[in-house]
Amino acid sequence: MTGLHTLVVRQDNLGDVLLAGPCVRAVAAGSGRVTLLVGPRGSAAAALLPDVDEVLVWEAPWIDPEPVWPGSDSVLDLVDRLRRRRFDRALILTSFHQSPLPTAVLLRMAGVPWIAAISDDYPGALLDVRHRLDSDVPEAERALDLARRAGFQLPRGDDGRLRLRAELPDPAPFVGPEPYVVVHPGASAAARTASAGWWARTVRSLALRGHRVVVTGGPDESALTRAVAGSAIDLGGRTTFAELAAVLRSAAVTVAPNTGAAHLSAAVGTPVVSLFAPIVPVERWGPYGIRSIVLGDQHAPCRGSRARRCDLAAHPCLDAIDPRDVGGAVEKLLRNSSLEREYPRVWKQGTTGILRSKPPTGSTCQAQFRNEES
Known part of the structure; x- marks a missing residue:
């Protein structure tokens, strides 16, 4: 053929x-x-x-x-x-x-x-x-x-992971020296990400733990990144997609919701702390083929709804995550090069931590959500 x-x-x-x-x-x-x-x-x-x-x-x-x-x-x-x-x-x-x-x-x-x-x-x-x-x-x-x-096979030696073309721009003019942690707060649907206030607290928490933070965002996300970045480097709306890929490739870890930046990070080989709202299954849509830690209540009422907007007050599946747990997840990925993916334990208010077990596939969700995603 x-x-x-x-x-x-x-x-x-x-x-x-x-x-x-x-x-x-x-x-x-x-x-x-x-x-x-x-x-x-x-x-x-x-x-x-x-x-x-x-x-x-x-x-x-x-x-x-x-x-x-x-x-x-x-x-x-x-x-x-x-x-x-x-x-x-x-x-x-x-x-x-x-x-x-x-x-x-x-x-x-x-x-x-x-x-x-x-x-x-x-x-x-x-x-x-x-x-x-x-x-x-x-x-x-x-x-x-x-x-x-259809009769097609990966060539010998291809491991089937995500990959980009080899040539990418130099990220140094945007970020300066390494190391740094990327925080990407935006998503194509509001239900997929936490509030701007939560992201701002998380950026501050990471900085207080000694991490150099770079906040990234697409062309229409500059207002969000400006509200989130504080004293961190704000690249919202300042990079092309290829330049964003270069920034992510040189990052130590990426912190992002279920959005293109998480998959882009996987494609350049950078570990991901995934803030994952369960509107779609993490088994299908979590960062693929890369070391990652998943945070977020995978049994929230929105589970499987494909909602584009969260109809619950305070977006509890993501905003209830303690920013300190994000820092802990970042540092765990930095320490443990053999980690593949960790999922959150069954979430209850006031609990923290992650375990090496997949969430159960069943759901008893009774909530109704509007604006289903295509």
């Missing part, structure tokens, strides 16, 4: 595209050329993935969390762009709650002769390979499993 021109589709956020990286490398090992179709929110990550020959960008209204119908002209233009590239095969990557079938319709219109995807819905003639697997598989492994089902 080495002469194939293969299309891989992943039209989500930055972290989703990074998690597709091992799948893309497997496809590249069995193809002559790889094109990656992403949404605008994930395009900066696509530019950093190895083995991608071309990136196409188009916002899918059945995937984007703030969907807008693009109009028939935009749809037909995409179909024309795809048709002109004469793809031999396509893999459509989606999360468990998304359908690949609208994308498959467009690929069929573009003349793609062979399409594979994971689909719980009956695909009719839209898919040549309809793959199904356990929904609790980590997202990177879910995509890689589809690649294997």
Whole structure:
């Protein structure tokens, strides 16, 4: 299959595209050329993935969390762009709650002769390979499993971890000398992160423990990082995604919620203290293939809700974390190079600590949450 021109589709956020990286490398090992179709929110990550020959960008209204119908002209233009590239095969990557079938319709219109995807819905003639697997598989492994089902394998010596292209900018102009700890407070959905006040207390706590702190954030997060940073270095809105990757690669540890920065940190090999709200399962979406400690109540009422906004006062699953526990987790990662991932014990107010056990998979959550994530 080495002469194939293969299309891989992943039209989500930055972290989703990074998690597709091992799948893309497997496809590249069995193809002559790889094109990656992403949404605008994930395009900066696509530019950093190895083995991608071309990136196409188009916002899918059945995937984007703030969907807008693009109009028939935009749809037909995409179909024309795809048709002109004469793809031999396509893999459509989606999360468990998304359908690949609208994308498959467009690929069929573009003349793609062979399409594979994971689909719980009956695909009719839209898919040549309809793959199904356990929904609790980590997202990177879910995509890689589809690649294997489609006949692609990682090359010999590839461990399947997240990875970026080797060339990244020099972070020194942004951060000065090492060592330092990165704190990244922002997230694409408010339910995924703690309050600005909590993050400010955590930055102060880390500084009091003797850590040099660098606060990072995206272009629309400069007000948040300014409120959080205090005397720490504030890089909110000052770096490109590639420059952020370089800053994270030189960091000792990253402290972040479930957001693209956590996955970017994993991709550059930096350990993560993950402040993880249980709106999605940590087993699927926690930092992948990197040493990490997960903090946050994984049995909060929002468990599994995919909420974009927390409807509970004071965001208890994250704001109740003692900032001192964050410092302890940072220092544990610095001390213990053999640690893989630790999860919080069953959370009760007033308790702290972490154990080496996965949280149970069942949930008795009765709370109702609005603004479900796409």
